[in-house]
Amino acid sequence: MAIDRGLEARLKAIEARLQMLEDDRAIRELLARYGFNADYGRAKEYVDLYTEDGVMNLGTIVTRGVGYEGIQRWEGKRQLMEFITDPRAHKAIEGRCMHVQGNNLVTYIKGNEAVAESYSIVLLREENDTIVRSAGFNHWTLRKVNSKWLIKERKRRAIGGEEYREVITATKA
Amino acid sequence: MAIDRGLEARLKAIEARLQMLEDDRAIRELLARYGFNADYGRAKEYVDLYTEDGVMNLGTIVTRGVGYEGIQRWEGKRQLMEFITDPRAHKAIEGRCMHVQGNNLVTYIKGNEAVAESYSIVLLREENDTIVRSAGFNHWTLRKVNSKWLIKERKRRAIGGEEYREVITATKA
Amino acid sequence: MAIDRGLEARLKAIEARLQMLEDDRAIRELLARYGFNADYGRAKEYVDLYTEDGVMNLGTIVTRGVGYEGIQRWEGKRQLMEFITDPRAHKAIEGRCMHVQGNNLVTYIKGNEAVAESYSIVLLREENDTIVRSAGFNHWTLRKVNSKWLIKERKRRAIGGEEYREVITATKA
Numbered sequence: 001m002a003i004d005r006g007l008e009a010r011l012k013a014i015e016a017r018l019q020m021l022e023d024d025r026a027i028r029e030l031l032a033r034y035g036f037n038a039d040y041g042r043a044k045e046y047v048d049l050y051t052e053d054g055v056m057n058l059g060t061i062v063t064r065g066v067g068y069e070g071i072q073r074w075e076g077k078r079q080l081m082e083f084i085t086d087p088r089a090h091k092a093i094e095g096r097c098m099h100v101q102g103n104n105l106v107t108y109i110k111g112n113e114a115v116a117e118s119y120s121i122v123l124l125r126e127e128n129d130t131i132v133r134s135a136g137f138n139h140w141t142l143r144k145v146n147s148k149w150l151i152k153e154r155k156r157r158a159i160g161g162e163e164y165r166e167v168i169t170a171t172k173a
Numbered sequence: 174m175a176i177d178r179g180l181e182a183r184l185k186a187i188e189a190r191l192q193m194l195e196d197d198r199a200i201r202e203l204l205a206r207y208g209f210n211a212d213y214g215r216a217k218e219y220v221d222l223y224t225e226d227g228v229m230n231l232g233t234i235v236t237r238g239v240g241y242e243g244i245q246r247w248e249g250k251r252q253l254m255e256f257i258t259d260p261r262a263h264k265a266i267e268g269r270c271m272h273v274q275g276n277n278l279v280t281y282i283k284g285n286e287a288v289a290e291s292y293s294i295v296l297l298r299e300e301n302d303t304i305v306r307s308a309g310f311n312h313w314t315l316r317k318v319n320s321k322w323l324i325k326e327r328k329r330r331a332i333g334g335e336e337y338r339e340v341i342t343a344t345k346a
Numbered sequence: 347m348a349i350d351r352g353l354e355a356r357l358k359a360i361e362a363r364l365q366m367l368e369d370d371r372a373i374r375e376l377l378a379r380y381g382f383n384a385d386y387g388r389a390k391e392y393v394d395l396y397t398e399d400g401v402m403n404l405g406t407i408v409t410r411g412v413g414y415e416g417i418q419r420w421e422g423k424r425q426l427m428e429f430i431t432d433p434r435a436h437k438a439i440e441g442r443c444m445h446v447q448g449n450n451l452v453t454y455i456k457g458n459e460a461v462a463e464s465y466s467i468v469l470l471r472e473e474n475d476t477i478v479r480s481a482g483f484n485h486w487t488l489r490k491v492n493s494k495w496l497i498k499e500r501k502r503r504a505i506g507g508e509e510y511r512e513v514i515t516a517t518k519a
Contacts, residue, residue: 032449045519096506098481100448102273103205123481125506130478132303135271135296160269160298173218275446276378305476308444308469333442333471346391
């Protein structure tokens with residue numbers, strides 16, 4: 001039996017709404033996994049959350065005199081692997097740090113392209129105290145490749161200073 | 174062709190479940206946007222997340238001697254605009270602060286009315302350190318107007334002291 | 347009228363996708379409620395988020411000399427009730443603390459079994475300052491009982507030290 005046209009339209013609308021909710025869930029999961037993969041020392045899995053030409057674009061992160069000064073950019077999986085395994089960067093605090101994404105918000109999804117905003121917070125254990133190491137505004141450009149959402153570009157700017165305005169310009173209310 | 178009654182009931186149940194998930198998503202998005210709009214200096218967009226008669230009801234926020242003492246209340250868009258653009262309040266830390274909502278939980282949705290609970294955390298950059306400026310319990314009363322979820326009342330009480338018990342009374346396990 | 351086989355398969359696929367999204371939502375809600383029930387003094391509701399044989403398995407939590415040293419384990423509702431009402435533990439900071447779950451990620455759902463990962467952060471008000479009291483990696487084993495998701499085991503390890511590797515081993519990228 002052929003499905004009549006009214007019913008077919010109704011089913012298609014239902015399936016499109018489901019797809020939107022599933023994409024939203026998958027992207028929020030990607031932002032969560034991003035922190036776990038970094039903090040749990042899964043370098044390959046961390047890098048594989050990016051597209052082949054994926055870019056990480058970070059602003060100044062200086063805590064108690066240690067960190068990056070100014071805008072830094074890593075492009076492609078080889079550079080991203082260098083970043084995540086650099087003994088002076090993440091590796092120096094692995095096991096003592098926690099990367100949390102807050103206010104995760106998917107602002108745009110259309111087909112295989114999406115945009116998300118989030119706040120990133122890094123907590124660090126130092127002796128008996130746990131401190132906030134850094135906090136930043138994030139703008140994520142995402143692409144679905146083979147049914148899997150990946151990061152095309154992560155742009156992150158610390159709170160404080162003026163660099164953060166670049167992230168704001170990119171976001172939509 | 175008319176759809177038979179069994180099929181119609183099944184489609185209606187599916188559509189109602191979808192609507193519930195979409196409302197839950199929209200409300201969680203509202204809580205995320207609330208922080209972005211404040212922190213990114215979008216005063217109009219911040220105010221427009223409230224209903225025309227929207228109320229913000231805050232308890233004591235005092236950090237290192239600066240802030241509000243006791244219960245404060247802003248009602249309607251004009252007062253909310255005064256709050257968000259007050260040079261002594263949010264504007265004094267804009268760019269150096271981050272408003273994060275945690276444990277976002279929609280506890281009730283029925284038609285155009287909803288209730289949500291959350292924890293609000295404000296991070297602040299001071300010199301080279303990032304500190305927790307304040308942390309509070311929140312009870313949100315929400316209303317859907319023209320298909321868009323808006324804030325009817327935000328009640329927030331800082332952790333510490335006794336004021337917070339009022340929020341607890343309003344929440345459901 | 348009997349529904350034809352193609353339509354029946356399509357409806358069943360839609361309903362299965364909806365169920366997955368609803369389970370994901372319910373589990374994320376469980377993680378949020380967990381913090382509220384503890385912080386708002388709802389001991390019975392806190393314990394009732396666990397299965398009858400539920401286990402909480404915590405690692406060292408020491409902040410400024412106060413807390414648990416080494417792996418601790420509470421099994422079953424009676425022991426969990428002892429934990430949450432112990433005047434030397436949570437009760438000692440209730441009203442001044444906030445338990446936030448971050449990066450909430452449901453990594454596995456099949457029928458009535460599920461696994462989730464999260465980061466737990468405890469904020470504490472001390473005089474005029476709010477500090478991060480502790481931060482930990484969490485692995486949650488969950489079971490659906492009478493249509494309600496409950497905690498079968500919560501394993502939590504603080505950042506810092508070596509204990510946390512046990513949580514990592516249990517997680518999937």
